[in-house]
Amino acid sequence: MYETIIQVEKLGKKYIIGHQKQESYATLRDQMEKGAKSLAQKVINPFINKKSDPIREEYWALKDVSFEIKQGDRVGVIGHNGAGKSTLLKILSRITEPTTGRIKISGRVASLLEVGTGFHQELTGRENIFLNGAILGMSKAEIKRKFDEIVAFSEVDKYIDTPVKKYSSGMRVRLAFAVAAHLEPEILIVDEVLAVGDIAFQNKCLGKMENITENEGRTVLFVSHQMAAVRKLCNVAYWLERGKIRETGAVDDVIDSYENQMISRASSQLNGKIVNQEYGLELHSIDAFIEDDETTSTLKVEVKGYAQKQISRLAVAVRITTSDGVLVSNIWPRMANSFLDNIQGDWNCVFKYQDITRYLGGGDYLINIMVSLPGRGVIFKLEDAAIINIPPVDIYGSGNYFSWRQNGFVPLPVQFSYSCK
Template sequence: MSDVVIRVENLSKKYIIGHQKQESYTSFRDVLSNGAKSLWHGLTSVCTANLDDRSEEFWALKDVSFEIKQGDRVGIIGRNGAGKSTLLKILSRITEPTSGKISIKGRVASLLEVGTGFHPELTGRENIYLNGAILGMDRSEIKKKFDEIVAFAEVEKFLDTPVKRYSSGMYVRLAFAVAAHLEPEILIVDEVLAVGDAQFQKKCLGKMEDVAEKEGRTVLFVSHQMASIQKLCQRSIWLDQGQVVSDDTTQLVINNYLNNSSGLSKISLRDRKDRKGDGKIRFTSVHFQNQMGENTTCFYSGQNVRILLFFTNNTQKRLNNLNIALAIDNQTGERITHLSTDVICSDLSNFGGDTDCIAVEINKLPLTSGSYGFTLFSTVNGVIADWILNAGLFEVEQGDFYGTGKLPPLMQGNFLVDYQFKTLLVNLSQINVSA
């Protein structure tokens, strides 16, 4: 018998996107007019299309084909809008393909987004049994795994609380524990693990390794964290604009993907289509300046750096609860730091419709030499306004960070720490030193 558990042949998914002219405001007259039009159309059964209304076809996936064997650990990578989540939803039978064929052999457990498969009104305990039933397990099978699931998720105190009251982190911990422990032949995990803390992410990666290596189960893993993909997956598939660009060993695919991503820095942010958000804020350009006020994308460790974030406020109104963030990744795409107005409680309450730039100032740049990518992110009242992954690149060269004339050794980490060694006169008889 063939050991292929997933076979995808010429898979395509089409969506119809409607566009309607957006007005800056809606008057009472517009409400009455639109209501009258709706009534007239309903009475006459004749609908005349608004000249401002139009629709277009969008192919989220186009002629995707691949095979996955039992026990494979496969990473799915690509930029926002590449079709990764659509592919997983089709494989999980959440949505139907437009064309193509899928053959799946075995029971599938999916963790695609916070709350998938959980009923918000049910408790954690009840949702464990519900998910087990969905996977086709009887009550005795679920009961054997119950204690293990609860211990892994670390939600013992809230087991009999409705999951609608769980934090996003608790939700994900329980959802992953259920998906990984109820013995599916195929485990599908989307970027949702990014919600959990670093320790839990490490725990999940270890569990997925065990599921694949020790239990011979198949894992499909979507992530923007290349370090996690490298650690878990021996093979990866790179999707771009709904098509397979590369399907090979993980290291080769990631190298090609990162090289391609570096080319995105040459595209104007105004023209970037792979962004998310409701558009209240739109980043338009980023300028890096050194301590002399000169525009540059190359710095020395220890320099003062200013990053100018230019954007448009499409509401033309004063925005409350605005958060602007810039995340920095190393050469492998691993997140190394996150600079956010929200975290440092920077007050942007005076942000008005005429403001179009915010400066991020970094004193004594603590990064070691290398190439770094950055991601731009903004929210208004907690809702994502603009989000651009791999928005650009900058370079860091070795510099005299410590002001001693000596350069730190290469390949000794990503960060430089300002520290001191001091000699102290200590009376050891006054210190309790344990062996």
């Protein structure tokens, strides 16, 4: 029976947020009049101070969080942006203090929460390895023993005596991860910083984390929005929502619940159909699905609706983002010639993204839809209208896993068609 290595009881973290009262834009004349009035008031009564204090609000990033982690567990922490994932890791890493609750950790902790955390920009890569190792509590002899392995893993040996300030973000994260993974902490905490590196190095890091847990019995906490990576690496998952743990358990069970919740939240927006009475236009359904054949996978996005009267040049736009909101494709009407002309009655339009796994890596992607009329503005706008999961080609091989992160926005080739009854 493995011993408990991390114990958290009723953990909470509160922040005080200040809101300034927003003022409308003013002209130079308005500002001069305001200044003159203020000066006159001060002359009449110099003791009046009308400066208003900002509105102060309490925000609980985490509240009443309790759990136990056993030695050797590979824990994936999932949830939407703002759920409290990074705050939890910062508290466990002793970067920030909790407001309430108690934490008991048995063993040394190595954290990789931001690119180059703990690095000094003016020092060389070699010097930063020793500095970062000392921060992690390692002896100089221990660092020397692991030095060659760290440099070889990071693949920055050619620049090891160059100041870190001259490194690219990818080079810094390579070296930072290599130090954290090779200096033998009992607990390794990794936020989603691996997305900075290239595909081959990301796969290498995931393989290393899997190795140190399965073969060396160390514990890993891994935050990621890429569900395929969490499924592959972790055996336990914690789902955070609004600062609280919504569900814990086996990784597949928790991720399935998380993805089902995203699907139900997206589909509930339609709730049968949406009607715009002014233009006599209805939106009935939005479907996204993948069709596979022997050679390729095609993502299809189909939008259906009804026009009560004849409408010219109806524009349908499709935006695809990752589950954490990163834009990967944005198809506007002029880009795909996706105007629906002279429609009346039932109508549907289909966007086909062919060979989708060539352009997008494995993970969950959200489909966002906007319907508009030129010169009249937006009629329908649905965020997270549908969700699609694209499996990785080969998480440790030569596939395009995480490939979208290298180039950011991806101009996906798309075919468009529509029909009207």
